[in-house]
Amino acid sequence: MAKTPPKNLQAIRGTQDIFGAEAEAFAFVVDTFERVRKLYRFRRVEMPVFEKTEVFSRAIGETTDVVSKEMYSFEDRGGDSLTLRPEFTAGIARAFLSNGWQQHAPLKVATHGPLFRYERPQKGRYRQFHQIDAEIIGAAEPQADVELLAMADQLLKEVGIEGVTLHLNTLGDGDSREAWRAALVEHFRAVKDELSEDSQERLEKNPLRILDSKDRRDRRFVADAPKIDQFLSDEARAFFEAVTSGLDAAGVKWTRAESLVRGLDYYRHTAFEFIPDEGSEAAGKLGSQSTILGGGRYDGLMESLGGAPTPAVGWAAGIERLAMLVDEGKALWSDDWTVAVIPIGDDAENEAQQIVAALRNESISCEYAFKGNMKKRMQKASAAGARYALLLGEDEIANGIVTVRDMKSGEQAPMKREWIPQGVFDLLFENDSAKHFGETVRPLVERLKSR
Structure with a gap:
């Protein structure tokens, strides 16, 4: 009988050793992603596992939980503050600006690998986790959003995940979003004392995030909050209509999700998540952690990093979470x-x-x-x-x-x-x-x- 290893040889909390059927399912997701991204002509990129801390703090936002609570940051021997990457997009945006990749725009890139966040480990979520990621940089056309979403839809189908629907919303252009934001502040300020503590803090800094709150104290005020459609400019409305009609033409099933938001100011237009249908096998396996792939258009990110205005859209998905939904017989090499x-x-x-x-x-x-x-x-x-x-x-x-x-x-x-x-x-x-x-x-x- 095998001996129990000493405690100092146990894996660190929030990390995992993947073996057997789980490792095969993991590899199957990655292999399928690599095959699909080649079908869509996305270039492979490899990114550093750590960056200067300011790359993430400027890109993700100082007030977000990721930056304030979850990043693994440290000072190296040269005195620089470095951070293990908590997501891919900021590093890819940095590389786009620092390496002169503008010459390749519109640039379609894809990658996968480990990411790091200090959060409470739970089903399908770890402190070292892995994602697949796809981005289109330098394309302002709604057809770029359609292409990216069609790729995600095909990926999920080829992995064999059924009973999943694309939840879609628009955040409008800059003017639309600002008008909507002001209306939300006014709406929630009237009931500030009845909101959760987190939402009271977000009210002035990031009111859109209140719409995504799961706290019961907030949900009753979200239902009658102002909707983005009231503030859409003609251009923003036309953009969203072009995305939805393109998805229909591509055969991608979608549903409107008016409460789906992205809190950071650099997000524009399309926001989306692929979510298992209620009662589906996928929903049963994932429990409360329902989203399996998500993303949006982030036209303002390059400016926040000091670059020229550059339209971009992307998505990411957790490999562990996708692997949980893979049929074991389909993934095994035997x-x-x-x-x-x-x-x-x-x-x-x-x-x-x-x-x-x-x-x-x-x-x-x-x-x-x-x-x-x-x-x-x-x-x-x-x-x-x-x-x-x-x-x-x-x-x-x-x-x-x-x-x-x-x-x-x-x-x-x-x-x-x-x-x-x-x-x-x-x-x-x-x-x-x-x-x-x-x-x-x-x-x-x-x-x-x-x-």
Whole structure:
């Protein structure tokens, strides 16, 4: 029995060691994201894990909980204040300005990796967590929003997450937002003493965040608060209509969410979140942490960092949270497209290595059972989820064949070595394999085709 490790070897609270099915689901999300971002022609970027603290304090806002309570900041040996990144957008914006990426605008970039926030760990949320992120910088057109949202919608579908709807709102342009903000301050100021302590503090600094409050004391005053639609300029209204009509054309299901906001002043126009439908399997797995992907248009961010006005829109999603929703069978590497190669006796080891190399060179997932007796190697092949086992012993080597065993039925038949890997590929994907195997394996092939 394994010993319990000493306390000083335990993982730090809010971090995790990911292994087994969870690690495969995590990798499946990342692999799917990489494939989808290539379909949409988003360039891959890699960002530093830490930046100067002011990059995040100026971008995220001094009054936000992230900056005031959650950032991991430290002073390095040179006396500079540095911060482990709590999100991607600020660092990408900094890189856009400092590296002269304006020449590539409109720039479509995507990345993924670890982020850090000091907050109370809970289901699907950690102090070191991971996100996928996509941004379009330098495009003021509503079609950029549509493209980004269509990409997010396709990603969730290809990951296999069902029962999710895009919740969409507009924050208007700068003038619309300012007029709405003033009306909200007036509305909530009249009931200030009845608001929660957090909302009383936000009233003058960040009144839009009151709309997103979950406190019961605030919710009763949110329902009849002024709506953004009352203050939209013609241009802002046209922008939102272009986004919604584009989403309809792209087949993206959405619903209007008038209380969905972004508190920081540099956000403009589109704000959005993908949220599991009530009663869906995804909602049941996530509990109160319902949002699985969110973002918005942040046209004022570059100015807050000292750059020229630059339109931009982006989204991010937690990999851990998405991985919780992945069907285990879909993510596991041990599936019906895996074969196991099992050498019998020392003389078969090198021959088996040649077969393994030939299979993997043709992108066939292959488990090489290199340890234990015959029984243990077969058990390992079964545990790996192998669809077929290729047995190689003295008789097979002498006759230039391998023995192919169906791991589900136990049936087996010979295959000529010269037919590998094509014969194995045909079996796995149920092509016309009779030409490779002859009459002895035809019943096996016919049974596969009739499944």
